[in-house]
Amino acid sequence: MLEIPEAAVLAMQVQERLAGLEVREVVAGSSPHKFAWFTKDPESYRELLIGKKLRSARGLGGMVELDFGGMKLAFSDGVSLRLYEEGEKLPAKHQLLMTFEDGSSLAASVQMYGGLALFAEGSYDNVYYLNSRLKPSPLSAAFDYEHFLGLFRPSTDSLSLKAFLATEQRVPGLGNGVLQDILYEARLNPKKKVSTLDEGMKRSLFRAIKEVLARMRDEGGRDLETDLYGRHGGYRTRMGRNTAGTACEGCRTGTVVKESYLGGSIYYCDKCQKK
Numbered sequence: 001m002l003e004i005p006e007a008a009v010l011a012m013q014v015q016e017r018l019a020g021l022e023v024r025e026v027v028a029g030s031s032p033h034k035f036a037w038f039t040k041d042p043e044s045y046r047e048l049l050i051g052k053k054l055r056s057a058r059g060l061g062g063m064v065e066l067d068f069g070g071m072k073l074a075f076s077d078g079v080s081l082r083l084y085e086e087g088e089k090l091p092a093k094h095q096l097l098m099t100f101e102d103g104s105s106l107a108a109s110v111q112m113y114g115g116l117a118l119f120a121e122g123s124y125d126n127v128y129y130l131n132s133r134l135k136p137s138p139l140s141a142a143f144d145y146e147h148f149l150g151l152f153r154p155s156t157d158s159l160s161l162k163a164f165l166a167t168e169q170r171v172p173g174l175g176n177g178v179l180q181d182i183l184y185e186a187r188l189n190p191k192k193k194v195s196t197l198d199e200g201m202k203r204s205l206f207r208a209i210k211e212v213l214a215r216m217r218d219e220g221g222r223d224l225e226t227d228l229y230g231r232h233g234g235y236r237t238r239m240g241r242n243t244a245g246t247a248c249e250g251c252r253t254g255t256v257v258k259e260s261y262l263g264g265s266i267y268y269c270d271k272c273q274k275k
Contacts, residue, residue: 002077004173005216005235006225007059008139010081013228014057014066014106017083021100022053023068028116031093035078035113042096045118049073049098061132061173072121074129077175078114082107083228132172138213148206157195161205162262164194174209177224178216180239180267182208184250189273190266239267248272 002010026049029042038045052068059065064081066073075081084090086103096108096116108116117124124130136142151170165171166179174182183190185208188201197205216222221233224240238249244258244267254271 001175001177001225002062002064002075002079002173003175003178004059004062004137004139004213005178006221006227006233007062007064007173008217009059009221009233010228011057011059011064013083014054014064014081017228018054018100018104018106019056020053021102021104022051023049023098024101025097025099026050027094027097029095030097031095031109033095033110036095036110037113037115039115039117039119039124045096048118054100059137059173060129061135061137062175063129063132063173067121070121072117072119072124074115074117074119074124075108076115076117076128077173078110078112079116080109080111080226081228082109082226082230128169128172131169135169135172138171138174138209139217143210145203145206148209149202152194152202157193159194160191160262161188161194162190162266165209167262171209174213176264176266177222177240178213181216181237182212184239184268184273185212187250187272189268189275190261192275239269241265241267243267 026046028045048071055067055069057066062077064075084105090105091107094107094109097105099105136147156164161183162179165174166176186204188205216235219235221227222235222237223232224237225233243256246256248254248256248269251272254269256267257270259266
Protein backbone atom coordinates (compact mmCIF):
# COMPACT_ATOMS: atom_id res chain seq x y z
CA MET A 1 0.00 0.00 0.00
CA LEU A 2 1.20 3.51 -0.77
CA GLU A 3 2.44 5.33 2.29
CA ILE A 4 4.91 8.19 2.61
CA PRO A 5 8.17 6.35 1.80
CA GLU A 6 6.77 4.28 -1.07
CA ALA A 7 5.11 7.30 -2.67
CA ALA A 8 8.41 9.17 -2.45
CA VAL A 9 10.37 6.28 -3.98
CA LEU A 10 7.90 5.69 -6.82
CA ALA A 11 7.75 9.39 -7.66
CA MET A 12 11.55 9.60 -7.78
CA GLN A 13 11.75 6.56 -10.06
CA VAL A 14 9.04 7.85 -12.40
CA GLN A 15 10.80 11.23 -12.52
CA GLU A 16 14.14 9.65 -13.36
CA ARG A 17 12.82 7.26 -16.01
CA LEU A 18 9.84 8.95 -17.69
CA ALA A 19 10.05 12.73 -17.23
CA GLY A 20 10.17 14.49 -20.60
CA LEU A 21 8.58 11.62 -22.52
CA GLU A 22 5.35 11.99 -24.52
CA VAL A 23 2.35 9.73 -23.97
CA ARG A 24 1.56 7.83 -27.18
CA GLU A 25 -1.21 5.45 -26.07
CA VAL A 26 -3.60 5.14 -23.13
CA VAL A 27 -5.90 2.32 -22.06
CA ALA A 28 -8.14 3.08 -19.07
CA GLY A 29 -10.80 1.01 -17.34
CA SER A 30 -10.23 -2.12 -19.41
CA SER A 31 -10.39 -4.32 -16.30
CA PRO A 32 -13.51 -3.21 -14.40
CA HIS A 33 -13.00 -3.03 -10.65
CA LYS A 34 -15.76 -2.16 -8.22
CA PHE A 35 -13.40 -0.23 -5.95
CA ALA A 36 -11.27 1.52 -8.58
CA TRP A 37 -12.40 5.13 -8.62
CA PHE A 38 -11.85 7.45 -11.58
CA THR A 39 -12.55 11.20 -11.45
CA LYS A 40 -13.73 11.13 -15.06
CA ASP A 41 -15.11 8.63 -17.53
CA PRO A 42 -12.14 6.27 -18.06
CA GLU A 43 -12.60 6.56 -21.82
CA SER A 44 -11.76 10.27 -21.60
CA TYR A 45 -8.30 9.57 -20.14
CA ARG A 46 -7.02 8.62 -23.59
CA GLU A 47 -8.05 11.89 -25.22
CA LEU A 48 -6.77 13.98 -22.31
CA LEU A 49 -3.35 12.32 -22.00
CA ILE A 50 -2.21 11.32 -25.49
CA GLY A 51 0.30 13.83 -26.82
CA LYS A 52 1.10 15.19 -23.37
CA LYS A 53 4.64 15.11 -22.01
CA LEU A 54 5.29 14.07 -18.46
CA ARG A 55 6.87 17.09 -16.83
CA SER A 56 7.45 15.81 -13.32
CA ALA A 57 6.42 13.38 -10.60
CA ARG A 58 6.25 13.88 -6.86
CA GLY A 59 5.09 12.10 -3.74
CA LEU A 60 2.26 13.75 -1.82
CA GLY A 61 1.68 11.95 1.45
CA GLY A 62 0.50 8.51 0.37
CA MET A 63 -0.13 9.64 -3.23
CA VAL A 64 1.96 9.85 -6.39
CA GLU A 65 1.19 12.87 -8.57
CA LEU A 66 2.24 13.15 -12.22
CA ASP A 67 2.26 16.56 -13.93
CA PHE A 68 1.46 16.62 -17.64
CA GLY A 69 1.43 20.40 -17.99
CA GLY A 70 -1.95 21.68 -16.98
CA MET A 71 -3.28 18.19 -16.32
CA LYS A 72 -2.47 16.24 -13.17
CA LEU A 73 -2.77 12.51 -12.60
CA ALA A 74 -2.79 11.36 -8.98
CA PHE A 75 -2.66 7.77 -7.76
CA SER A 76 -3.89 7.14 -4.23
CA ASP A 77 -3.19 4.51 -1.61
CA GLY A 78 -4.14 1.10 -3.01
CA VAL A 79 -2.84 1.70 -6.54
CA SER A 80 0.19 -0.32 -7.60
CA LEU A 81 2.49 1.28 -10.20
CA ARG A 82 4.80 -0.80 -12.40
CA LEU A 83 7.02 0.10 -15.34
CA TYR A 84 7.41 -2.24 -18.31
CA GLU A 85 10.11 -1.70 -20.88
CA GLU A 86 9.41 -2.12 -24.59
CA GLY A 87 9.04 -5.82 -25.39
CA GLU A 88 8.24 -6.90 -21.84
CA LYS A 89 5.01 -8.81 -21.35
CA LEU A 90 2.32 -6.45 -20.10
CA PRO A 91 -0.10 -7.43 -17.31
CA ALA A 92 -3.40 -8.95 -18.43
CA LYS A 93 -5.35 -6.77 -16.02
CA HIS A 94 -4.85 -3.13 -15.15
CA GLN A 95 -6.92 -0.02 -14.50
CA LEU A 96 -4.67 2.32 -16.50
CA LEU A 97 -1.89 1.69 -18.99
CA MET A 98 0.12 4.54 -20.50
CA THR A 99 2.65 3.87 -23.24
CA PHE A 100 5.35 6.48 -23.87
CA GLU A 101 7.26 7.46 -26.97
CA ASP A 102 10.21 5.19 -26.17
CA GLY A 103 7.95 2.13 -25.95
CA SER A 104 7.91 1.87 -22.17
CA SER A 105 4.58 1.46 -20.40
CA LEU A 106 3.39 2.54 -16.96
CA ALA A 107 0.67 0.26 -15.55
CA ALA A 108 -1.57 1.20 -12.64
CA SER A 109 -3.44 -1.66 -10.98
CA VAL A 110 -5.86 -1.68 -8.06
CA GLN A 111 -5.94 -4.67 -5.72
CA MET A 112 -8.47 -3.87 -2.96
CA TYR A 113 -9.34 -0.23 -3.60
CA GLY A 114 -7.71 2.86 -5.04
CA GLY A 115 -8.22 6.13 -6.86
CA LEU A 116 -6.92 7.33 -10.24
CA ALA A 117 -7.64 11.06 -10.45
CA LEU A 118 -7.12 13.00 -13.67
CA PHE A 119 -7.89 16.69 -13.36
CA ALA A 120 -6.99 20.17 -14.51
CA GLU A 121 -4.56 21.84 -12.13
CA GLY A 122 -6.39 23.51 -9.26
CA SER A 123 -9.72 21.77 -9.89
CA TYR A 124 -9.45 18.71 -7.63
CA ASP A 125 -11.07 19.25 -4.24
CA ASN A 126 -10.57 15.79 -2.75
CA VAL A 127 -9.81 16.26 0.96
CA TYR A 128 -7.04 13.65 1.03
CA TYR A 129 -5.30 15.26 -1.93
CA LEU A 130 -5.66 18.77 -0.53
CA ASN A 131 -4.36 17.72 2.88
CA SER A 132 -1.37 16.05 1.25
CA ARG A 133 -0.60 19.25 -0.64
CA LEU A 134 -1.14 21.67 2.22
CA LYS A 135 0.32 19.84 5.20
CA PRO A 136 4.11 19.42 5.50
CA SER A 137 5.59 16.00 4.95
CA PRO A 138 7.71 14.45 7.72
CA LEU A 139 10.35 14.11 5.00
CA SER A 140 10.60 17.91 4.79
CA ALA A 141 12.21 20.46 7.10
CA ALA A 142 8.81 22.15 7.48
CA PHE A 143 7.68 19.21 9.62
CA ASP A 144 9.55 20.42 12.69
CA TYR A 145 8.95 19.89 16.39
CA GLU A 146 6.76 22.97 16.64
CA HIS A 147 4.50 21.66 13.88
CA PHE A 148 4.44 18.24 15.53
CA LEU A 149 3.33 19.71 18.87
CA GLY A 150 0.54 21.50 17.02
CA LEU A 151 -1.01 18.11 16.21
CA PHE A 152 -1.85 17.65 19.89
CA ARG A 153 -5.22 19.07 20.89
CA PRO A 154 -7.53 18.50 23.88
CA SER A 155 -9.68 16.37 21.54
CA THR A 156 -6.77 14.00 20.88
CA ASP A 157 -5.97 13.23 24.54
CA SER A 158 -8.27 10.20 24.65
CA LEU A 159 -6.89 8.68 21.44
CA SER A 160 -4.43 5.83 21.23
CA LEU A 161 -1.18 6.51 19.39
CA LYS A 162 -2.38 4.43 16.45
CA ALA A 163 -5.56 6.50 16.15
CA PHE A 164 -3.64 9.75 16.68
CA LEU A 165 -1.05 9.15 13.97
CA ALA A 166 -2.81 6.97 11.41
CA THR A 167 -6.30 8.49 11.20
CA GLU A 168 -7.93 11.84 10.38
CA GLN A 169 -5.09 12.86 8.04
CA ARG A 170 -3.09 14.55 10.79
CA VAL A 171 0.01 13.34 8.96
CA PRO A 172 -1.06 12.54 5.37
CA GLY A 173 0.43 9.29 4.13
CA LEU A 174 1.40 8.00 7.57
CA GLY A 175 -0.66 4.83 7.81
CA ASN A 176 -0.84 1.67 9.83
CA GLY A 177 2.01 0.10 7.86
CA VAL A 178 4.83 2.52 8.65
CA LEU A 179 3.33 3.28 12.06
CA GLN A 180 4.54 0.00 13.56
CA ASP A 181 8.26 0.64 13.11
CA ILE A 182 7.92 4.29 14.12
CA LEU A 183 6.40 3.33 17.46
CA TYR A 184 8.94 0.54 17.90
CA GLU A 185 11.77 3.02 17.38
CA ALA A 186 10.21 5.33 19.98
CA ARG A 187 9.52 2.35 22.30
CA LEU A 188 5.84 3.30 22.54
CA ASN A 189 2.85 0.96 22.38
CA PRO A 190 0.23 1.51 19.63
CA LYS A 191 -2.50 1.38 22.31
CA LYS A 192 -0.86 3.97 24.57
CA LYS A 193 -3.08 6.98 25.18
CA VAL A 194 -1.90 10.37 23.93
CA SER A 195 -2.72 11.90 27.32
CA THR A 196 -0.05 9.73 28.98
CA LEU A 197 2.85 11.06 26.89
CA ASP A 198 5.39 13.20 28.70
CA GLU A 199 7.78 15.63 27.02
CA GLY A 200 10.50 13.01 26.60
CA MET A 201 8.10 10.58 24.95
CA LYS A 202 6.87 13.26 22.54
CA ARG A 203 10.43 14.12 21.53
CA SER A 204 11.24 10.43 21.02
CA LEU A 205 8.12 10.01 18.88
CA PHE A 206 8.97 13.08 16.79
CA ARG A 207 12.51 11.84 16.14
CA ALA A 208 11.23 8.39 15.25
CA ILE A 209 8.73 9.78 12.72
CA LYS A 210 11.42 11.82 11.00
CA GLU A 211 14.21 9.26 11.11
CA VAL A 212 12.29 6.06 10.32
CA LEU A 213 10.40 7.52 7.36
CA ALA A 214 13.61 9.01 5.93
CA ARG A 215 15.38 5.67 6.35
CA MET A 216 12.53 3.84 4.63
CA ARG A 217 12.69 6.25 1.69
CA ASP A 218 16.48 6.21 1.44
CA GLU A 219 16.54 2.41 1.43
CA GLY A 220 14.04 2.17 -1.42
CA GLY A 221 10.88 1.55 0.60
CA ARG A 222 9.84 -1.26 2.91
CA ASP A 223 10.66 -4.90 2.16
CA LEU A 224 6.93 -5.65 2.31
CA GLU A 225 6.27 -3.37 -0.70
CA THR A 226 7.54 -3.20 -4.29
CA ASP A 227 8.91 -0.31 -6.33
CA LEU A 228 8.36 0.78 -9.94
CA TYR A 229 10.36 -2.21 -11.22
CA GLY A 230 8.69 -4.84 -9.07
CA ARG A 231 11.58 -5.05 -6.62
CA HIS A 232 11.01 -5.24 -2.89
CA GLY A 233 12.30 -2.30 -0.89
CA GLY A 234 15.59 -2.50 0.96
CA TYR A 235 14.27 -1.35 4.33
CA ARG A 236 13.81 -4.36 6.60
CA THR A 237 10.54 -4.00 8.50
CA ARG A 238 11.03 -4.65 12.21
CA MET A 239 7.39 -4.86 13.21
CA GLY A 240 5.20 -6.62 10.66
CA ARG A 241 3.85 -9.90 9.39
CA ASN A 242 7.35 -11.28 8.76
CA THR A 243 8.48 -10.80 12.37
CA ALA A 244 5.31 -11.66 14.33
CA GLY A 245 6.11 -14.28 16.97
CA THR A 246 9.87 -13.77 16.79
CA ALA A 247 12.19 -12.39 19.47
CA CYS A 248 12.49 -8.61 19.68
CA GLU A 249 15.86 -7.65 18.21
CA GLY A 250 16.02 -4.57 20.45
CA CYS A 251 15.60 -5.86 23.98
CA ARG A 252 16.12 -9.57 23.07
CA THR A 253 13.85 -10.60 25.92
CA GLY A 254 10.45 -9.76 24.45
CA THR A 255 8.40 -11.20 21.62
CA VAL A 256 6.83 -9.41 18.65
CA VAL A 257 3.09 -9.61 19.29
CA LYS A 258 0.40 -9.31 16.62
CA GLU A 259 -3.06 -8.11 17.62
CA SER A 260 -6.19 -6.88 15.89
CA TYR A 261 -6.89 -3.29 16.87
CA LEU A 262 -8.98 -0.46 15.39
CA GLY A 263 -9.80 -2.30 12.21
CA GLY A 264 -6.29 -3.58 11.45
CA SER A 265 -3.27 -5.36 12.86
CA ILE A 266 -0.73 -3.91 15.23
CA TYR A 267 2.71 -5.30 16.05
CA TYR A 268 4.77 -4.49 19.12
CA CYS A 269 7.28 -5.94 21.58
CA ASP A 270 5.56 -7.14 24.75
CA LYS A 271 8.55 -6.10 26.86
CA CYS A 272 9.97 -2.80 25.53
CA GLN A 273 6.72 -1.26 24.25
CA LYS A 274 4.51 -1.41 27.30
CA LYS A 275 1.38 0.73 27.60
